Amino acid sequence: MFSKILIANRGEIALRIIRACKELNIRTVAVYSEADRRSLHVRFADEAVCIGSGPSANSYLNIPSIISAAEITDVEAVHPGYGFLAENAHFAEICESCQIKFIGPSPHSIRLMGDKMVARETMRKAGLPITPGSTAMVKSKEEALRIAHRIKYPLIIKAAAGGGGKGMRICHNDVRLISALMTAQAEAEASFGNSDVYIEKYIDEPRHIEFQIVADKYGRVVHLRERDCSIQRRHQKLVEESPSPALDSKLRKKMGEMAIRGAKAVNYHNVGTMEFLLDKKGEFYFMEMNTRVQVEHPVTEMVTGIDLIKEQIKISAGEKLSFQQDDIKINGHAIECRINAEDPNNHFIPCPGKIETLNLPGGPNVRVDTHIYQGFTISPYYDSMLAKLIIHAKNRKEAIKSMKRALDEFIIEPIKTTIPFHKQVLDSQSFISGRFSTHFIENLLQESETEE
Amino acid sequence: MNIKEIKEMIALMNENNLLELEIEKEGMRIRLKKESPGSDESAKIVSVPQFSVTQEAASPQTQKEEAAKKLIEVKAPMVGTFYRSPSPESPPFVEVGQNIDAGQVVCIIEAMKLMNEIKSEVRGKLVEVLIENGHPVEFGQALFLIEPA
Numbered sequence: 001m002f003s004k005i006l007i008a009n010r011g012e013i014a015l016r017i018i019r020a021c022k023e024l025n026i027r028t029v030a031v032y033s034e035a036d037r038r039s040l041h042v043r044f045a046d047e048a049v050c051i052g053s054g055p056s057a058n059s060y061l062n063i064p065s066i067i068s069a070a071e072i073t074d075v076e077a078v079h080p081g082y083g084f085l086a087e088n089a090h091f092a093e094i095c096e097s098c099q100i101k102f103i104g105p106s107p108h109s110i111r112l113m114g115d116k117m118v119a120r121e122t123m124r125k126a127g128l129p130i131t132p133g134s135t136a137m138v139k140s141k142e143e144a145l146r147i148a149h150r151i152k153y154p155l156i157i158k159a160a161a162g163g164g165g166k167g168m169r170i171c172h173n174d175v176r177l178i179s180a181l182m183t184a185q186a187e188a189e190a191s192f193g194n195s196d197v198y199i200e201k202y203i204d205e206p207r208h209i210e211f212q213i214v215a216d217k218y219g220r221v222v223h224l225r226e227r228d229c230s231i232q233r234r235h236q237k238l239v240e241e242s243p244s245p246a247l248d249s250k251l252r253k254k255m256g257e258m259a260i261r262g263a264k265a266v267n268y269h270n271v272g273t274m275e276f277l278l279d280k281k282g283e284f285y286f287m288e289m290n291t292r293v294q295v296e297h298p299v300t301e302m303v304t305g306i307d308l309i310k311e312q313i314k315i316s317a318g319e320k321l322s323f324q325q326d327d328i329k330i331n332g333h334a335i336e337c338r339i340n341a342e343d344p345n346n347h348f349i350p351c352p353g354k355i356e357t358l359n360l361p362g363g364p365n366v367r368v369d370t371h372i373y374q375g376f377t378i379s380p381y382y383d384s385m386l387a388k389l390i391i392h393a394k395n396r397k398e399a400i401k402s403m404k405r406a407l408d409e410f411i412i413e414p415i416k417t418t419i420p421f422h423k424q425v426l427d428s429q430s431f432i433s434g435r436f437s438t439h440f441i442e443n444l445l446q447e448s449e450t451e452e
Numbered sequence: 453m454n455i456k457e458i459k460e461m462i463a464l465m466n467e468n469n470l471l472e473l474e475i476e477k478e479g480m481r482i483r484l485k486k487e488s489p490g491s492d493e494s495a496k497i498v499s500v501p502q503f504s505v506t507q508e509a510a511s512p513q514t515q516k517e518e519a520a521k522k523l524i525e526v527k528a529p530m531v532g533t534f535y536r537s538p539s540p541e542s543p544p545f546v547e548v549g550q551n552i553d554a555g556q557v558v559c560i561i562e563a564m565k566l567m568n569e570i571k572s573e574v575r576g577k578l579v580e581v582l583i584e585n586g587h588p589v590e591f592g593q594a595l596f597l598i599e600p601a
Contacts, residue, residue, distance in 0.1 A: 034592060050590040051531055065591065068531040068563040072588035098564070 001317050002026050002076045002101070007041065008066050009081030012371045012388065013295075014041035017079045020309035029073045031066055033059035035379045040371045047073055054381045060084045063091055070100050077101035077316060079309075083383070086292040087114055103316040105270045105291045112266055113289040117160040117198045123286045126265035128258050131277065131285040133200035144181050144199060145174060151201050157181055159188035160196035167191055168235070170202055203285065205437035206277040207246050208232065210290075211259035212300045213272045214311055216321040221263045223256045223274075224304050224328055227296055231425060233348065233441045238418070239425055240296040241335040242303050245396065245434025246278060255284055260325075262286065270315050271297075271308055280437075295338070295388070298369055302334035302392035333396045335403050337422045339410065340384040344421035352378040357413040361406035365393045378415065386417060396434070400426055424448070458482070524574050526596040528589040532563035536585045544585075550578050551601075558596060561589060576600040 006029040007017045014030060018041060021028045030045030035054035042048045049069040052059035059065065061084055070078055078095055080086040080102070092107040104110070113119045117137060124130045132151040137160060138144050148155055148171075157180050159167025167188035169180035181197065189195040212224040228244030229237045247255070259274040273294055275287040297308045306323070315321070342348040358374040370387035372378075378386070389406055393399040404426050410419055428444055430436045461484055465473050474483040528534070536544035536559055546558050557569045558578075580597040583589055 049531060050592050052591050059591075064564055065531050069590070071564065072531065072533060 001319075002313065004029065004073070004075045005077045005079055005103070005313070006031065006066075006070045006073060006075040006100075007045070007079050007081065008060070009079070009084055009086075010036055010039060010041060010060060010371075010382065012369050012385070013081040013293075014039075015044065015371050016369060017081060017309055018044050020307060020313060024310060024313060026313070029069070029075055031060075031069050033381070035381055038376070040373060049073060054379060056084065056381060063088075063094060066091075067094060067098055067100075070095075071098065075100065077103050077313075079103040079312070080292070082292050082295055087290075089114065101316055103270070103312050105268055105272060109266055109268055109272075110291045113272075113291050115160055116158065116288055117196070119289055120198075120286070122266060123262050123289075126262055128262050128286040129284060131200045131203060131287070134198045136198070137196045138181070138199055141178050141181065144177055147199050148174065148177055151199075154202040154204070156200050156202040157184040157197050158200060159184065159192060159194070160198055161188065161192040161194040167197065203277045203279050205439055206230075206279055207244070207437055208237075208275065208287075209244055209247065209255065209278045209284065210273045210275045210294075211256060212297070212308070213259055213263045213268065213274060214306075214308070214315075214321065215263055215269045215272075216315050217269045217318060218320055219264075219267075220321045220324075221260050221268065222321060222323065222325050222328065223259045224300050224306060224308075225330055226252065226255065227299050229296065230436055230438045231431070231440050232438055237296065238338055238441065239335065239422065239431075240299050241333065241396075241399075242299045243330055243333065251282060251284075258284075258286070262289065271312050295385075296336055298367060298388060298390045299334045299336045302367065302390060303330050303332060304328055305331065332392055332394050333399045334390060334392045335396075335399045336388055336390045337403065337407065337425075338385055338418070339387045339389060339412070339422070340418045341378050341386050341415050342384050342418055343416040344418050346416075348418070350380070350384045351416040352380040352384075353415050354378075355412055355415055357411055359409060359411035360387075361389065361409035363406075363409075365391050365399070365402040366406050367392065372412070386412060386415075389422075400432065458484075523579055523597040524576065524600050525594040526558060526570070526572055526574075526598060528561060528591060528593045528595055529570065530561055530563055530568065531590050532561040532568070532588070534583045534585065534587050534589045534595065535560040535562060535567075536581070538567075546578050546596075548578050548581060552576060552578055552598060570595070572596070572598065574598055574600050 004027040005021055007014045018028045028045040030041045030048040031051045032042045032048060033052055033054050051065040051069055052062050078100055085091040087110055089107040089111040092102040092110055095102040120130050134147050154172050157169045167184055169184045171177045171180045184197050185195040188197055207230045209226050209228055211226050215221040226244050227240050227242045229240045231239035262274055271293050273290045276284045277287050278284045293308055301308055341351045343351055354377045355372055355374060360368050367390040368387055372386050391399045391403040393402050407419055407423050425431055461473060472485050552572050554575045555571050558572045559570050560567050561570055576598040579599050582594050
């Protein structure tokens with residue numbers, strides 16, 4: 001087991017990793033930008049090194065600075081968290097060449113699954129169902145039209161190097177296809193430095209169902225059931241839950257087996273997530289794989305009782321998985337709300353600023369993962385997520401009740417946050433019934449507009 | 453300096469509503485910093501890196517000069533290990549009391565096996581070396597104090 005780990009991240013996930021390390025008796029090193037000098041992760045780590053100025057490029061994305069910090073503090077491993085360098089195969093390779101363990105999958109897996117087109121093709125060969133679409137990069141208008149006529153509209157154009165909803169365009173006819181092809185390529189070039197795009201059949205009103213994978217270095221792969229992440233705004237998740245109201249045990253078994261098959265096909269180790277789209281007919285298709293721990297990991301932790309961050313560290317240190325597939329039992333229902341510093345009444349624009357009054361919810365069934373405190377100043381350099389409010393209860397009905405109660409207790413003033421928006425989501429008939437797709441938020445926002 | 457003297461210093465600060473107080477005595481320098489009320493609650497953050505210092509031994513020559521003029525800090529532009537000379541056998545790049553030109557190399561910071569020459573941005577006299585040879589430094593850490601010309 002490692003004796004010292006450096007956390008190459010900030011905010012709530014850095015704190016989360018420090019917590020796991022402390023419980024495993026591992027010493028921690030935090031890295032921070034000048035803007036994060038007063039952050040909780042700096043306070044709670046055993047050592048801290050300032051690695052650069054506020055902007056991410058100078059600090060949390062600054063590989064030489066982070067590696068240097070790892071060297072002078074003499075750590076054995078680096079945990080990249082999520083975002084930043086977590087899926088940067090190059091960073092993982094540099095760590096290895098400096099004799100520092102990268103707590104995550106191999107650079108090869110990261111690279112393979114990071115190219116969305118290659119990932120699709122790899123999974124298809126492994127026998128996973130994928131959405132009908134192009135088998136290679138689409139280079140010309142003629143090729144795009146040929147594919148469109150083969151698989152039929154509606155279609156979605158996606159960036160091969162993409163993620164987070166960028167470089168995506170939906171089209172319903174030939175005219176739209178041509179213009180969408182060019183704009184998607186331009187956006188992909190601007191966002192990722194790579195204009196390669198591919199085309200997929202656009203699934204109508206899908207649900208986003210993802211399976212949590214845990215695998216050790218000895219070939220054992222287990223899935224920890226699913227998370228339903230259909231509540232998204234512009235492809236950014238806002239509410240996640242487990243189990244999914246849309247899955248019965250038969251479908252769960254089928255999808256779980258596919259998730260494991262996919263992970264085994266690429267000799268995956270550490271934690272990862274297989275994302276699928278589920279259509280109204282109960283058909284599911286592989287979408288992509290995330291080769292890192294995810295923001296919404298607490299949802300799975302609450303219903304399975306497994307500490308995913310500790311598992312990551314143990315797997316990386318060479319330990320075997322201490323559980324098998326049959327050991328995984330679902331206990332109750334968990335829902336997570338991502339509280340962001342955004343104004344839901346003003347197009348969700350980010351609202352950085354100082355937190356004058358803070359009250360965190362508490363009581364039964366409540367878990368809060370956050371880095372904020374009263375007096376903390378939210379800086380404009382990083383993402384707007386303030387906290388994750390996770391509820392774990394006996395069943396979905398009780399979880400919704402507790403979540404609403406907890407949201408009422410959550411005070412973050414005078415910052416504009418998405419708390420009122422979450423209350424709206426939980427009050428909606430569609431959410432309560434469990435029957436919703438990724439169009440949920442769009443529909444909800446339209447409803448509120450017509451009411452005004 | 454003993455506890456009684458430090459307590460007197462704190463009392464002095466409170467009586468006069470001072471936020472920061474620095475005193476030199478018998479070759480020792482102590483800096484006390486108080487957070488103003490209404491500022492961030494996390495004021496209790498102690499300097500965490502094990503290699504940064506809050507007490508520095510001041511060389512006798514510099515006492516008068518510091519009192520007279522405002523000093524400029526040369527800060528580390530990167531994370532790494534601080535070296536005063538180009539190699540273990542060579543003499544240091546600069547010594548206290550020496551006149552420094554803008555653009556003159558004052559030290560090396562080693563990062564990922566690469567030796568980076570760090571240059572002074574100001575012209576003046578080197579008043580103090582703040583880091584020990586071979587010690588690790590973080591981004592923005594003060595390395596030298598220069599009295600500008």
